[in-house]
Amino acid sequence: MVLPHRTAVLPDSELRRYARHLMLPGAGLEGQQRLKAARVLVVGMGGLGCPAAQYLAAAGVGRLTLIDDDLVELSNLQRQPLYTEVDVGQLKVEVAAARLRALNSTIRVEPLVERITAANVLELARLHDLVLDGTDSLSARYLLADGCHLAGVPLVHAALRRFEGQVALFPSGGPCYRCLFPRPPPPEVVEDCATAGVLGAVPGLLGSLQALEALKWLLRIGSREARLLLLDGLAGTVQRVALAQRADCPLCGESPTITTPTGELLACRPGELAPGELQAALEGPAPPLLVDLREPWERKLVLIPGEELHLPFKQLAKRQAELPRERELLLYCRTGVRSAMALRQLQQGGREARHLAGGINAWLRETGQPELIY
Amino acid sequence: MRLTVRPFAQLRERLGTEALELELPAGATAAELLELLLAEQPALAPFRESLLLARGTEMLEPGSVLAEGDTVALYPPFSGG
Numbered sequence: 325m326v327l328p329h330r331t332a333v334l335p336d337s338e339l340r341r342y343a344r345h346l347m348l349p350g351a352g353l354e355g356q357q358r359l360k361a362a363r364v365l366v367v368g369m370g371g372l373g374c375p376a377a378q379y380l381a382a383a384g385v386g387r388l389t390l391i392d393d394d395l396v397e398l399s400n401l402q403r404q405p406l407y408t409e410v411d412v413g414q415l416k417v418e419v420a421a422a423r424l425r426a427l428n429s430t431i432r433v434e435p436l437v438e439r440i441t442a443a444n445v446l447e448l449a450r451l452h453d454l455v456l457d458g459t460d461s462l463s464a465r466y467l468l469a470d471g472c473h474l475a476g477v478p479l480v481h482a483a484l485r486r487f488e489g490q491v492a493l494f495p496s497g498g499p500c501y502r503c504l505f506p507r508p509p510p511p512e513v514v515e516d517c518a519t520a521g522v523l524g525a526v527p528g529l530l531g532s533l534q535a536l537e538a539l540k541w542l543l544r545i546g547s548r549e550a551r552l553l554l555l556d557g558l559a560g561t562v563q564r565v566a567l568a569q570r571a572d573c574p575l576c577g578e579s580p581t582i583t584t585p586t587g588e589l590l591a592c593r594p595g596e597l598a599p600g601e602l603q604a605a606l607e608g609p610a611p612p613l614l615v616d617l618r619e620p621w622e623r624k625l626v627l628i629p630g631e632e633l634h635l636p637f638k639q640l641a642k643r644q645a646e647l648p649r650e651r652e653l654l655l656y657c658r659t660g661v662r663s664a665m666a667l668r669q670l671q672q673g674g675r676e677a678r679h680l681a682g683g684i685n686a687w688l689r690e691t692g693q694p695e696l697i698y
Numbered sequence: 699m700r701l702t703v704r705p706f707a708q709l710r711e712r713l714g715t716e717a718l719e720l721e722l723p724a725g726a727t728a729a730e731l732l733e734l735l736l737a738e739q740p741a742l743a744p745f746r747e748s749l750l751l752a753r754g755t756e757m758l759e760p761g762s763v764l765a766e767g768d769t770v771a772l773y774p775p776f777s778g779g
Contacts, residue, residue, distance in 0.1 A: 372779045385720045483776035490776050504757070505775040507747040513708075514777050520708075522778055552750075552757070554706075554773070557703035565752045568759050 329665055331357035332386060332423070335568070338430055342384055345528070355435045356384060356665030362542045363387040366453040367440055367468055369416040371527030372482045372534060373458030375407040379535035380456075381424040388424065389452065390417045390687075391436040403524030440464055441583045443682045445471030447661040454541060456534055457481045458474075462508045469494070471500035471585045473575050477542060482534040486520055487557035488621055489530040492550070492567070493537050495670045499569040502563055506574055515620035526557045533562075564623065595667055596681040597654060599690040605654070612654035615647065617662045626696045628656060628684060637662040640669060653677035699766035703735065706773050707748075712741040722764065729760035731770065738744050745774055 334342075334356060345351045345359075351401075352538065364385050366377045373636060380388060396411040396419060411419045417435035424433045440448065440459070449455055449472050455481060457468050465483065472479040481492040494500050506641040508514070533553060540546040550567035574581045597605060605612060616623060616630035621633055623634065647653060653670075653686070655663040655677055663679035670677050680687060685697045703718040710716060718739075722731060728751050738740055742749075750773040751758040758770065 325760065329764050368779050370779050458779050460777065462775060462777040465775070465777065481725045482779070484778045485776040488776070490773070505748045508775065509748040513744045522779060563755070565755055565757050570759055572760065642725050671724045 328585065332360040333357070334360065338384070342431070342647060345383070351543050352684045355543040355545070356460065358544070359384045359539070359542055360386040362454065363389070363452045364460060364542075365389045365391065365448060365455045365536065367391050367455065367464070368458035368460060369404075369406075369420045370400065370458060370460055371522065371524070372484070373456070374404045374420065375528050375531030375592065376418040376456050376482070376535040376538070377420060377424060378406060378427065379532060380465060380538060381428045381566040383535075383539055384686060385539075387432045389434045389436060389448075391419055391438050392416045393437050393439050403522060403527050404469075405524075405528075414557055415602045424489050424498065434665060435666075435668065436638070436664055440468055440471070441682075442467065443492045443686055444474045444659050445466075445585045447659045449475035449477040451661065452477060453510060455479045456538060457483075458534070462514050463512075465501070465511070469586055470582055472577060473495070473498065473500045474583070474585060480534050480537045480541070484522060484526055484530055484555075487526055487554040489526060489536060489557065491530055491533045491553040491555070493541065494550055494567075495548060498573070499567040500573065500576045502575040503570040503573045503577075504552065506572075520647055523557070524561055526555070530555060547672075568575070595671075595678055597678045598681055599687040602628070602654075602680065602687055603691075609680070612650065612652040613648065615653050615666075615677075617655055617657045617666055618684075622658060622698070626684060626693075628680075628687060628690065640666050644670070644673060644675075646674070654680060656680035656687075657681040657683050699726070699764070701764060701767070702732065702769045703731075704771045706767060706771060707776065709742070709772055709774055713739055721774055725767070726764050727760065728758035728762045728764065728768065728770070731764060732760075735772075749773070750775075 342356050347355050362385050366373045369390050385520050394414055395405045396414050398412050406423055421433045421435040455472050455477055459465055476496040479494045479495050484492050552565040552567055554563040565588055571578050614630050616632055616634045617637040619636055633671055655666050657663045660681050661685040667679045688696045699722055701720050705713050752771045755770055
């Protein structure tokens with residue numbers, strides 16, 4: 325189980341800022357330091373992710389990663405009041421990151437213009453202490469639940485349908501989402517907000533409940549048992565159900581059948597190079613300089629041949645100046661998560677580059693070397 | 699023994715009711731309740747492996763034993779966000 329054992333020192337300005345937390349029984353200075361040291365991934369910046377991320381940012385969670393590749397649409401504004409009319413057409417994670425940084429400049433907010441995929445879910449989960457599911461499809465929800473369980477990272481799930489909602493805490497090790505709902509129903513009977521409709525305050529309430537469960541987990545106050553909260557927004561009730569680990573659960577049961585994340589393939593987006601295009605790019609008239617962001621031990625396993633520079637992701641901020649200006653850069657890592665984050669960092673510093681979608685593993689799959697995938 | 703099943707969300711609409719009365723042999727389990735329900739209500743078929751059963755504040759596992767007068771809530775997974 326990954327617990328935020330790490331703590332961080334708080335300057336006086338932050339003692340003032342979080343004074344109401346510091347007075348709170350069970351939270352206090354130690355709790356606030358835990359929040360500052362915590363890394364939380366918010367998947368989906370829609371009706372759930374917006375309020376959840378706002379409360380996490382306000383509470384001083386030190387590192388927030390926001391992942392979503394959608395643009396703000398006019399029809400989002402009735403339930404996603406983090407965005408305003410001028411944001412329509414902009415990337416959600418970019419707008420959200422700017423607003424959250426304005427709310428709390430003492431935290432780090434990392435926007436990722438991506439989707440959760442079978443190729444990146446494990447690495448994304450492992451880079452964080454806790455994951456929040458604010459996605460809007462069952463396929464993403466199952467993929468995220470599988471990925472978090474397999475990576476051993478706790479998950480706070482939230483989902484809704486019209487006036488009703490579900491919020492669940494799944495500690496690592498189980499019970500898991502598949503203990504509740506072993507397999508998804510066929511897609512033709514599944515609705516989303518666009519087809520079922522939703523009243524904006526319902527996701528607002530659920531996202532806030534999700535943030536509350538996340539903050540209690542990080543502060544280590546309250547029960548750490550798996551639980552499901554069922555909101556009936558019409559009746560005005562919240563029912564709590566204690567969860568049990570099912571012996572026949574396909575993911576965390578006695579003989580699991582799901583041992584790797586599965587899902588749709590990665591679709592290519594701006595700034596990405598598809599693994600199938602790598603060879604042509606490297607053999608072209610102006611081949612890009614490969615930038616390997618992995619750790620030294622990973623390089624011992626497999627490398628992409630070509631002119632390259634090794635710059636571990638953790639050292640990128642300090643050593644960015646070493647990257648030659650006159651060459652096109654192609655960033656890569658194991659699964660495309662670190663390289664996507666690095667691309668964002670470079671772009672913020674005014675540098676252009678591309679990254680290899682799906683990482684070296686996707687390239688190995690593409691080039692018929694699956695035995696080298698790690 | 700007699701039990702009440704309360705479907706939620708789209709299950710309520712699929713079944714066209716807020717509550718169903720079912721007759722089961724004494725000592726029946728949650729798995730047996732589900733089998734009977736699926737046999738009597740073909741509209742539930744797509745949700746065969748996607749249903750959470752709960753009794754009050756307790757999640758029912760397939761082997762959980764039911765009792766006369768129990769009310770069992772039936773939930774599908776929600777997808778919206």
